[in-house]
Amino acid sequence: MPFLVRISTGLPLLAPTYWIVSCRRPSGKQPNTLCNDLRALMYVHLWADARGVDLQNRLESGAFLTLTEVADLDTFCGKYMRDALAELLEAVGCVKLKPRKSKKQRRTVKLLEKRNRLAAIYSYIEYTSADYLSRLHLQPERWKHYNSVRANCLEWISSRVRAIKKPRRNDLGDREGLEEGDIIRLRAVIEPDHPENPFRPEVRFRNYVMVKLMLDLGIRRGELLGIRIEDCTLGGSRGTITIHRRPDDPDDPRTNQPASKTNARVLPLGGRLTELLHEWIVHHRPKIRGARKHPFLIVSSSDGKPLSLSMVNKMMRQLRSRVPGLPSELSAHVLRHTWNDDFSDAMDKKGVPGDQEAKWRARLMGWRRKESAEAYLRRTVRRRSNQVLVEMHDKLDIQHATGMPNR
Template identity: 30%
Template sequence: MQLSVRRFQGESGERFSILVDDTGMPLYYPALYVTAEMRGASLSINTIDNALSALKAMHAWQDHYHLDLESRFKRSELLLAHEIHSLRDFMQKPLETMWSKGGKVVAFKGRQKRVAKENQYNRMTIIAGYIRFLAGRLYPVTPTSVREIDALVAQIKANRPKIADKTEKDRSDSYLAEAVLDAVEEALRPGNEANPTADLGLQFRNGLMFTLLRLTGFRRGELLNLKIEDFDFAKNTVKVVRRADSDGDPRTYQPLAKTRERTFPLIPELMGKIHEYIAKYRNKVPGARKHGYLFVVHRSGKTLGWPISNSGFGKFIETLSSLADEFSGLHAHALRHHWNYLFSQNCDKDGVTPEREQKLRSYLMGWSETSNTSKTYNRRHIKEQAGRAVMGLQQKHLRKSSDERQQ
């Protein structure tokens, strides 16, 4: 039995995800788990999707080893050590390779491609939580049942792969130089013969999306969630708004703003480009006036005029990264890291104290002032500062040694 995660939108605009079998019937306990444990905790739809994908992998493991956790728990039988080991090993498989075209579970072979350790770790963490939930409802209550279930969950978690601390080489080491970003922006300039698209309105939209990401450090979800009403053309500002489960958004996989709401200042020239896109191009696209989202689909088809989807934006970035070898590292989050790097440099030039810099950065990025997230995005700049400080010490030592020899 091959399962799939199905997402749908309620009349109120709320997004739901369920795990269904090959007939489209929802699986009872996963649906109950999502409703009682995840939606009750106000977890995001994307978090729920990830959890259901892990449970989908767990059911593939059950099918392969002819296990039925629900029946086992009802019979007061928990998992044995070798079964937990098989779960650990099975969770290394990429999800798309777990079933054959005929819907049968494919055996795990040692030489097959494996998922990253972080992926395997997250799957087993979710499965451990689900098994606690399931056993808590089906395992007969005895004086020792709670302790036995806790021991099982602890065993599963103990079999998660060890994830080493991040090495010196991390995402902050992979960055795009200003010259590369300038080249990308030039390639996207409307009217440029090297532009990957032919339609002028599409060229204008794509160039504007890239410029906004570069100059604001917005996340992809924040960019695709922008509405015309968020822009104050008199004050030259844009407001980042959280719109989870918006009933006016036709996208089933709605882009979400993960961070806090905030007001972000923009230069008049950029505001002018935004106004020009709205007046000259966006408002002439059929269907675009039915909603307020800024960036819309320009290509003909059933989604003409709809807000751009996550997948549509992903294709746009893929197109850019394939234009030249030096663009290969281009992605929305790389631009977010680069924005933070430039922000740090400007704060240094303006003499902003580290404490003040963290507060400013946290507000502009939508983080809590007490969040440590800023350290992740500032790592590249700190490493450069550390390098300059060390070089200064070495040069000072060499000058001192030279002076002593001359004396």
């Protein structure tokens, strides 16, 4: 559970803590989302400190923010954190910054990031001020004045949020699954005995199991690291893995806990993957010092603690940099895109109707809505649409060569 802490006291700020605990957390937001919300609130508090504004007093008294202050806050939210901190330090006289040499050196964050910050600030001010407003129900005149000023301030912030439109989708350059040649190459080099395997001998088998699970099941890295041994049923030739949602898991010692963003589900395992998991659990994992102290499947080779998200990123980075021929965009999430492309190919071969394919895909991916598939089907959609276009061209060429009418 993240908190916004004032460095000078080491204590969480009261109003942001009230907002994050009573407003955001009960709605089922993941810890990473809550952390992003609080990071957005850092901007409004840094801005207030830089401008000498007592934000809590403004909200309690009903003074809120002026239109000029809202416009200034809007500009401040477009800065990188380092630049925002530098402006605060300069404002309080701690340091004198040299002016930037040119406009090209002035950096601003992407508009969507700025929009998200303003949206979080809007929610924070709206919720916090609603509590103060509710205390004035026995004072009608004060309630009316407070509500009027509050409504104006919120509308000014809201208009800034609405002014930043979400950009239209542009598939060019968006993340896609791996090409067939890249998949073959990746599956070959992750074999523990492959001469080009880039990992240390003591982690090769573990990393082999991790990549196989992500490639064969299409699970996220957070779902992978959240799997416990009891989630694996390996009796018989084909086993299963259950992907659970365990927010705020008290048994997970990791500060940045891996989280499952999708629904819980039971996934069947192929024969080879069942054998690999059995070998990892029975023969490899118990030999790692400290691994028996917790139930998580994937552990660190150095101390046996549950593996961190950053170590998965490091593993993918080593594959990209040390194995010639693998694409530079290779990541754990690209493997999820790759699984979706493979699933589409399998459905094409079986002739499964589109609506049935969408239901099956949503169930296996743990999605609540079928629309979630769009982001993972860019390569498949491009391949299918290009195939239809080529067939149209071939038909037109035949008609032109035979002199048949174009129908």
